[in-house]
């Protein structure tokens with residue numbers, strides 16, 4: 001299925017009567033990317049075709065080196081040199097743009113700026129007044145639960161809090177697409193579960209299209225409308241699984257387990273599943 005799996009959720013997200021967000025659609029047609037490594041060509045991804053609806057939550061999983069980050073970088077416009085077509089709301093992606101933000105595994109906040117200043121910085125070239133930039137940055141930090149820490153420096157807060165600030169920085173310019181590359185990969189297991197719940201909540205509020213890359217199949221099933229499995233060398237779409245489970249999802253649900261087993265079958269021999 002193409003789109004948001006749970007109609008009840010669309011209502012919960014306050015979608016307009018005509019059925020959902022109007023912008024934030026991503027379309028990939030036959031996308032490929034080759035690198036040269038010590039003079040030898042390396043095909044990172046090949047023939048990737050995928051249509052992501054506005055407001056959809058998609059997870060990309062696959063073995064290390066299969067091209068997940070490469071794909072996300074192409075969507076972000078960080079690498080304009082690719083084969084095929086990458087479209088954001090029907091416009092070819094050839095560079096970075098304010099309507100699309102990317103969050104990495106490490107928060108990449110500036111250590112010499114407070115959390116508030118880091119978030120505010122993302123609004124520098126918007127033409128907004130200083131007061132308005134501050135107001136929006138404060139409000140976005142509130143939305144990720146960092147109200148009390150806006151004047152702290154990144155090194156004074158936990159890894160989870162820094163990552164929340166990085167997500168606030170990515171969202172403060174109101175992008176219609178949020179790309180996340182292993183955003184919780186450096187966090188401990190319990191913080192990770194908490195951050196997953198929070199991300200879902202943010203998505204339900206902000207109605208942004210989200211594409212998350214993760215190694216964690218459980219995380220992918222918990223969060224996404226669809227899970228895209230990439231094969232390795234070269235990275236190709238092996239399977240697209242629709243997660244037709246109402247939210248919030250329960251990991252102990254038998255259907256959750258069945259989907260986990262189905263996706264794991266791509267990666268593990270039967271005795272290791």
Ligand SMILES: Nc1ncnc2c1ncn2[C@@H]1O[C@H](COP(=O)(O)OP(=O)(O)OP(=O)(O)O)[C@@H](O)[C@H]1O
Pocket residue numbers: 035036037042043044062063064065066067068069070071
């Ligand atoms: N700048 C580059 N120059 C040369 N080869 C690259 C470059 N970036 C990526 N590659 C190659 O492209 C392939 C895919 O890399 P990519 O980083 O996209 O994988 P990944 O799925 O994100 O892996 P991981 O899960 O470990 O983060 C790998 O073979 C990698 O060596």
Ligand SMILES: [Mg+2]
Pocket residue numbers: 068069070
């Ligand atoms: Mg990667």
